[in-house]
Amino acid sequence: MELPEVEVMRRDLEKEIVGKRVKEVDVRPHRNAMRVIRRHARRREFADRLAGQKVTKVERKGKYVLMHLDGGDVLVVHFGMSGQFIRGTKRQALQQHTHVVIEFLQAGNLRYFDPRTFGEMFVTSADDLGNVKELDHIAIDPLEDNFTWQQFSYELGRRAAKLKTLLMDQRFVSGLGNIYSDEVLFAAGLRQDRMSDSLSSQEVRRLYRSMREVVQDAIRFRGTTLGDEAYVDLFGKAGEFQNELKVYGRKGQACRRCRTPIDSVKVGGRTSYFCPQCQS
DNA sequence: GTTTAACCCTGCACGC
DNA sequence: TGCGTGCAGGGTTAAA
Numbered sequence: 001m002e003l004p005e006v007e008v009m010r011r012d013l014e015k016e017i018v019g020k021r022v023k024e025v026d027v028r029p030h031r032n033a034m035r036v037i038r039r040h041a042r043r044r045e046f047a048d049r050l051a052g053q054k055v056t057k058v059e060r061k062g063k064y065v066l067m068h069l070d071g072g073d074v075l076v077v078h079f080g081m082s083g084q085f086i087r088g089t090k091r092q093a094l095q096q097h098t099h100v101v102i103e104f105l106q107a108g109n110l111r112y113f114d115p116r117t118f119g120e121m122f123v124t125s126a127d128d129l130g131n132v133k134e135l136d137h138i139a140i141d142p143l144e145d146n147f148t149w150q151q152f153s154y155e156l157g158r159r160a161a162k163l164k165t166l167l168m169d170q171r172f173v174s175g176l177g178n179i180y181s182d183e184v185l186f187a188a189g190l191r192q193d194r195m196s197d198s199l200s201s202q203e204v205r206r207l208y209r210s211m212r213e214v215v216q217d218a219i220r221f222r223g224t225t226l227g228d229e230a231y232v233d234l235f236g237k238a239g240e241f242q243n244e245l246k247v248y249g250r251k252g253q254a255c256r257r258c259r260t261p262i263d264s265v266k267v268g269g270r271t272s273y274f275c276p277q278c279q280s
Numbered sequence: 281g282t283t284t285a286a287c288c289c290t291g292c293a294c295g296c
Numbered sequence: 297t298g299c300g301t302g303c304a305g306g307g308t309t310a311a312a
Contacts, residue, residue, distance in 0.1 A: 032290095080289095080305080082289085082290080097290085115290050116288085116304095118288070118289070118307075134307085161282065161283090162283095168306090170306090178304090178306085271305095
């Protein structure tokens, strides 16, 4: 799940659970459930700490969701690649790979399920949020107001790395993963292996603009739901952006712009899709 | 400083 | 049909 999906989830959560009070938390009794709350030594410690607190707001930082609670704690969630929340009720059976169920006083619950358990969640106090190393390293994201092209240009020039690698580096710019970094590079007309310090100022501006446009478009389409990713929103509904993808997953298919077959290469261990004609 | 590979995990597509 | 293999992905970590 990348920025657009996380942001859609954040907006859904904001509507659905702000103002609700946690009744009880069930960390399921299988091994992978403990993997999800891996920072906590015991199920009880995690569950008891959340119980009784009311959700006051839901924030996003990069690909992390932060649920603020009125007891002074924050539930921090990262979805990894296959994690997500689904809204449910107590009567509905839990689907496979459900690891945590948060029951609310006001009826209805929130299920966290994650087949590959690359995601995680943990509780920390709001005061200690600044000491969470991973969050501290999260760079600005393309949607933030103070994400300016001047600053972006300066940071690009300071590094000597392939564009694909930098766009996916959460310390450089947050929110982009494998799908959207490829889509951004196509929109900007730049190859994934171009070095960051080789761009003209016109190319920098194109890249900057593409980041914002692609991310905003993807949110408007409520995210990308691809076959085995099977991302759906809080209410189980699929996104629509997979129909808008220009290069990701389209190897061998004709480029939507110039009809040249889309190609792919490995960059930093990840498959990167691109149009050999449109990107240079 | 940057790059590569391995690791965590499950599900699915593939070839035999 | 059924099995093994490889790949997918986000992020961290160790080694090159």
